[in-house]
Amino acid sequence: MKIALLGVGQAGGKVADAILDYEAASRVDFVTDAVAVNSARADLLGLSRIPVDRRVLIGQSRVKGHGCGADNELGVTVAEEDIDEVRGAVDDLPVHEVDAFLVVAGLGGGTGSGAAPVIARELSRLYTEPVYGLGLLPGSDEGGIYTLNAARSFQTFVREVDNLLVFDNDAWRRSGESLRSGYASINEEIARRLGVLLGAGEVSKPPVPESVVDASEIINTLAGGGVTTIGYANSRLDRPARGLFGRREPDPDETDVVNRITTTVRRATLGNLTLPANVESTERALVIVSGPPRYLSRKGVEGSQRWLEEETGTMEVRGGDYPIPDSDYVAALVVLSGVTDVPRIKELQQIGAETQRNLKERAAQRPEALRDLVWDGDGEIDPLF
Ligand code: GDP
DSSP, X not given: OOEEEEEEHHHHHHHHHHHHHHHHHHTOOOEEEEEEEESBHHHHHTOSSSOGGGEEEOXXXXXXXXXXXTOHHHHHHHHHHTHHHHHHHHHTSOGGGOSEEEEEEESSSSHHHHHHHHHHHHHHHHOSSOEEEEEEEOOGGGOHHHHHHHHHHHHHHHHHSSEEEEEEHHHHOOTTOOHHHHHHHHHHHHHHHHHHHHHGGGOOSSSOOSSOOOHHHHHHHHTTOSEEEEEEEEEEOOOOOXXXXXXXXXXXOHHHHHHHHHHHHHXXXXXXXXXXXXXXXXXXXXXXXXXXXGGOOHHHHHHHHHHHHHHHOOSOEEEEEEEOTTOSEEEEEEEEESOXXXXXXXXXXXXXXXXXXXXXXXXXXXXXXXXXXXXOTTOOSOOOO
């Protein structure tokens, strides 16, 4: 599936960069063009893969290139005011070669949180291709404002896109690792998952897939909107060292091949979702199995589809393979689309609502507290003028 990629805000730009890194390493072409949008000049300068002429600075007259802080209402305002700049960059895209748009943003901050839904709305208005979002939820230790921002942005973003893929930073922090130092590996993880999903149908050189996951399979899986979570797991192969004369790799046992695929698909589904969710609440699913061709099997993929049908209770489970000859792994990617039972979202909304109440209370008390501070109680001191 060919996408036009838009990274909004700092996290959005960095994740878009990571997806381009993955694409370059995999040598499969699935990003037709990439654009970064930010109100912070320094963050745009910090990007590496997105071409310099595809970086759009918004809000310059208001925030002078310094960003929106954690004010996502300001993020909305600057995106609405400078939507022409964004539209100008998208107009330069070869949209006729694109199957869908993907708008990426961290939902806890200011620019991405506010601007991504505005940009998604504009793309949906202008183009017939589906517009997908990729939203990153903040860690629970980032504080109430970030959580409130994410809860507000999540609601709006889901409404404005054809489907919102969600990645929960909180679920991905390794123990003992701070979120910040973990971002690089988290971004690689996100890129790997998106790369397998989008790249699977774009293999143009042999060996081509036996069962291709083309753009329409992905679009049909994501149809119906709502929220999507993506599972991934891999299993290391014990392959002989390559390049040795006369050593032809023996064919693996067929039952082992099938079993490896089905257990990897189970692990991807039950323990490794980008957003932990109750799999029974899935509306549609898609499974892609990647690895060296001799370790792929139609029987394995079909068996996994049947298992997913039972596990999710949905009859709409698509499947395919993605041959990667040099890989030392068999990997499974599982897309669960339209999930509705997601405890983390409920928690986010609850903490967000509490934070909003506290902020309103404090704001209401403020004028009186300030009056008490500035004016002496007995009115003995006169102001200068
Ligand atoms: P913005 O520039 O105002 O949109 O704000 P940021 O993108 O800096 O931050 C928004 C949220 O994104 C933060 O609360 C973090 O949860 C998250 N975040 C920041 N940087 C990264 C990153 O590199 N990767 C991931 N996965 N999340 C990030």
